[in-house]
Amino acid sequence: MEERLKKLGKKQLSELKFTEQHRKNIYRAIEREQKSDEEILIATLQLLKEKRTGFELLQLLEGRNIKKFINQEGSLYLVLHELEQKEWISSLWADNHLKYYYLQDKGRKVLMKAEEKQQRNSPALKDLLGGDILYE
Template sequence: MEERLKSFKKAVDQTVFTKVEFRPKHRQQVHKQLQVLSLQQTILSMLTESKSGTEITQMLHVRGVEQIVHNEGMIYSILHEAEQHGWLSARWESGVKYYQLTKLRKKQLLQDNAHENLSLKELILGVRMNVD
């Protein structure tokens, strides 16, 4: 089986990817998109319980997430987009907006990965946090 995969990879490399070229500008765009997706996953993993944008920002600073330094507005863009997708519910309380994963989003994550024995945070982050 392994030999077949090597042959397949060689065939693909010789045909499909021979003329693919990533220019520095394209690499930067891809890198930036990956950073935003990673940040989005990190933020969503924090919202199994209700939190305000300020609390999320503080937690990200404590974790040392560098993407948000001098760009805290990115957090609110991600929160707004997730809310528009129906992944988050939001409520106002004493002038502060609190965010939390919707029940539907939690249920979808758990159903999509029912065969795995992962926690909700592990599903969102896409990593295994505890080893049995």
Template sequence: MENRLNRLRKSMEESAFKELCFSEKMRSEVHKQINRPDESEEMVTLAILQLLHNEKTGYELTGLLRARGFQKFEGKEGFLYTILHRLEQKGWIVSAWKEEGTKVYLVGDKGKRYLRKQGKSMAATRNTIKGLLEE
């Protein structure tokens, strides 16, 4: 497959993109956008549910989301708690207060079902794309 992609790139460079020229700054911006994770509400929800297989505080969750590249919470840490509250109201996560006064969150049964459903949907999408690339 790598060979086919190289041939495609060479073909495109020789025809469709022959006249195009990007500055280094523009290339850098394009790479930033390509490598930036999808920060739609659905993707953030999926990431949160995946991370809450073990109990975590909101603070821990914020750090883990940042480590995954989500920037939606930069300077707006309270936004995460709004999402957590919404997920809790839907029954997708559960929370509990620890003795030391910290609140922890954990994915609930509804959240696990949602994750399984999304996993199957994503697997089907990956298989479709893989099939298209192999033709």
């Protein structure tokens, strides 16, 4: 598909016509790709059920399609520091000079509540159950 797109000139691309429904589906897909702060927090806490370095956590978040920290890795450490201040997570330095982060009991409780709320209000599930499929 990339080859076909490369072959299109700017003039040809600008001449493409989209139906209103197709345009809405595209915008909906873009919105779904952008994760909310709540989704990022839940994913971070879920991943910290096991001890992880900041670098491991960054890779795993990217694996979950969370792009917020790409080219802004330092902002992940700000989030981790804030979570430590709230006593939701803790950290420790290992003998290999790596800092590991892990979930505390307080963080587990917060995570459980957030997951319950997310399951009750899952828009993706509501869309699927309601028959709202992106590409028809």
